[in-house]
Amino acid sequence: MEKENNSELSAVEKIGSTLLVLHRSSSTIGMVQGVDQNGELKDNGFKEISSDQILHLDTEDRSFAQMFSEFYHQLKDPADFSFFKVTEYEAQQTAVDLQQYVDQASEEEKELLKEYEVSIDAVEAHRGLSDGNKVTDYRVEDRYLYNPEQVDWKMMMKVGLSIDKLREMGALEPMLKGYKTPMLVPVEFKIGSVVTQMEARLSLRVTHAGNLEVRFYPVRKDPDFTKTFLGHEFTWEDQRNLMESGNMGRLVDLVYPITGEKIPSLISRDRLTNDLIAVRTNEMRIPLVIKGVTLNEEQKKVLREGRALFIENMLSRRGTLFNASVQYNADKRYVEFLFKKNIKSLRVGELKSRFKAEVPGMFRGKKLKIWQMEKLKAGETAYVDGLVDKNGKKYQGYLRFDRAIGKFEFSFRNVWKEEKDPKKVFSKSKGKKL
Incomplete structure (x- = not known):
């Protein structure tokens, strides 16, 4: 088994690699195949799987980081799994040995496996937070959550979009991977002789009936702070923080409609559309390392609570040290740098005027x-x-x-x-x- 360092990624072996998975709930080992459209992990028992059924990983270090990060975030319940990167040559025997270890290990001994598992925190730190998790261009169909053939392109033509137009804009690939478009897309709706043009972010989602539909997230002039958001009433400070930095900056209990239970969550503003987005604390991933700086427990606690954290002596790609503030963004689902470009300066009087007529x-x-x-x-x-x-x-x-x-x-x-x-x-x- 290849030992994964939690502070940085090891170089990927030049021979082919694949992933083993430990199901924490059942303590069983499997060989990873991929993720289905519903976010469920596809894996097989290591005894009956053939080499053409397993997941084949790129030998490039950055390609692996890109693939694993996107693979991980497509999972419906990633907390139930631990992943181990092994060479294809020794994958089956390693799976046998690992299963034997898990069967006999105590809970404390199982915790020792964290030293070897692929850390999503280390992966995302390696990718670099400063690029905003920008999607790079590589074309491996198995890494898509959806296929272009599943999209209703006739319907898309009605709103002025085509597969070529979305591809040229750089919007197609993020949609096929299950993300919102990273930019605003111009669309138009025709009702009789009236044509309405607007800008929106787009995403693809599977309906309860199993159909793939396009979701539109139009631009709002401002968030509507006069209404409660999942049971939360916004204070003046909440409004100011959301309008200035995009993040509310504190934990609140939100009431989720399906279960009706109160769950500690963070709220952020989509800076492109002004939509309000929430994330539950149990779905958050706080990195262990940010730009070469290992976070202590107090720093992790600050980020889990949604507060901004100032970090010194981080290492840039150019090899220079720098200081900056970081904060968890509920819309992007990762810790972001709070550079000036992300912070919208608003005077108190200007902020008041936004809500004066509302x-x-x-x-x-x-x-x-x-x-x-x-x-x-x-x-x-x-x-x-x-x-x-x-x-x-x-x-x-x-x-x-x-x-x-x-x-x-x-x-x-x-x-x-x-x-x-x-x-x-x-x-x-x-x-x-x-």
């Missing part, structure tokens, strides 16, 4: 009238009637919009008018005469 047109199921909207936008109080409670009983009251937090404030009586009328407040506080 008064929702509905309140508790009732559509607000134009005059009410105008008063709310001006920071004034508006009288609202015709509201219905959960028992079907009608009620009315006074409404105000707090622009600082982007939320409505409601009162059955106009308490804000009372606050402005000191005489009224004073007379109420006098109490009973004795």
Whole structure:
């Protein structure tokens, strides 16, 4: 078995290599074939597999890092697996020996295998975080999650796209690998004689019916911070961080709709579309090494909590030392460098103006009238009637919009008018005469 150093990748043997996998849940060893469209690992028992069925790895060091990183992130549940890179020549015998070791090993002894497994953290550190995990051009069909033949190109033509156009833009390959396009793609929708043009990021996804569909992520003017996001209400600081750096910078409990459970998560903003993206902490991968600097437990904790981490004496590709801040990005699913190009400078007054006019047109199921909207936008109080409670009983009251937090404030009586009328407040506080 080839021993993998966790701080850097060993040079790949000039003879062919492949991957063995340890299923942690079942403690069984298999020989890797690939990943299917649903993110499930394809592997076979080492006794019955033939050489033409196993995964063949490139001999180039960087090609292996590229392949393994993309292979790993396509897996539905990567935490259940440990992978070991071995030569094809000794793969079968190594699998036999490894299975015997696992069968007899204690839990502590199994942990020793981490010294030999391929570390995704080391792989991604080797690839270099400064290039933003840019997809390079290599054409091995087995490394695609989807095939071009599965795409409905007739439908794509209706929105002004073709396979050649996407290939020329550099958008096709990321889509076939299961990623969003790294750039905005111009699309057009025709409804009768009306043509609407827009820019969006695209991705391919398999529906519950098993069909491959194209998903569009259009550009939003701004994120809508007036609405809760998976149960989270954004504070003023949350909004500022998301608009400036793209990352909210703290852990929050989000309620996921399928299970309804609260899960600690991070939130980031897609800098191209302004969509808000969340990632669960159990899906995060924090690297062991960043540009030659081995992270200690305290530094890893900072990154797991979504905070920015300043690191000194990192080694660039040119061999020079540099300092920079890094932070986990929920949209990109990796730790990124916070260079100035990623940070959008916003003055507080400018940020406030973004939300000044964002008064929702509905309140508790009732559509607000134009005059009410105008008063709310001006920071004034508006009288609202015709509201219905959960028992079907009608009620009315006074409404105000707090622009600082982007939320409505409601009162059955106009308490804000009372606050402005000191005489009224004073007379109420006098109490009973004795």
